Amino acid sequence: MTSRAAPPSQARSLMRLHDLDMLLRDYREDASRAVLEGTGFRVSGLEQLRRVREELAQTIEPRWLRVYERALQRHGRAVVPVMDRVCMGCFVTLPTSIPRPAEGSEEVLLCQSCGRFLYWL
Ligand SMILES: [Zn+2]
Numbered sequence: 001m002t003s004r005a006a007p008p009s010q011a012r013s014l015m016r017l018h019d020l021d022m023l024l025r026d027y028r029e030d031a032s033r034a035v036l037e038g039t040g041f042r043v044s045g046l047e048q049l050r051r052v053r054e055e056l057a058q059t060i061e062p063r064w065l066r067v068y069e070r071a072l073q074r075h076g077r078a079v080v081p082v083m084d085r086v087c088m089g090c091f092v093t094l095p096t097s098i099p100r101p102a103e104g105s106e107e108v109l110l111c112q113s114c115g116r117f118l119y120w121l
Contacts (some may be wrong), residue, residue, distance in 0.1 A: 006064055006117070008106035013060050014068055014117060015108070018079040020053045021072060071116045079108070079117040090114035 006014060027046050057065060071078035080089035087094065092113040100120055101107040109118045 005101075005107045005109050010060055010064050011106045011108040013056060014064060015079060015119070017053065017056050017060065017068065018072075018077075018117075020049060020056065022077075024049055024053060067110065067115065068117065071114075075114065075116060077116065079119065080111075081121045082118045083121050087111040087113060087116065087118060089116040089118075094118075 005011075024046070027049065031046065060068070068078050075089060077089065080087060082088065082094065085094045085096075086092070089111060090113045092111070095112070098109060101109075110116070111118050
């Protein structure tokens with residue numbers, strides 16, 4: 001697997017998508033807990049979130065979405081930070097051939113080792 005950068009507009013959408021997916025997961029856990037405990041849970045917010053998630057997913061190029069969905073399924077998280085050149089998903093050090101993106105850059109890369117999207121801390 002080679003390291004490829006997602007175009008900036010896609011990168012931003014991917015980050016948002018990941019945030020929504022993490023939120024949806026939290027909600028699902030809250031919802032099942034609410035059912036177990038017999039307390040109420042607001043389902044309407046969840047449906048709205050799902051709809052927004054689907055709309056956002058449609059704005060992402062299918063090839064990036066496929067890479068994203070695969071990483072999410074395999075690892076639970078599809079986007080992880082890089083610290084001191086180390087992928088915080090799989091703890092493999094990135095090759096020095098991969099430069100740190102310029103400050104404020106929206107660029108995201110794929111970890112060659114685990115296939116997660118990376119952003120620099
Ligand atoms: Zn990795």
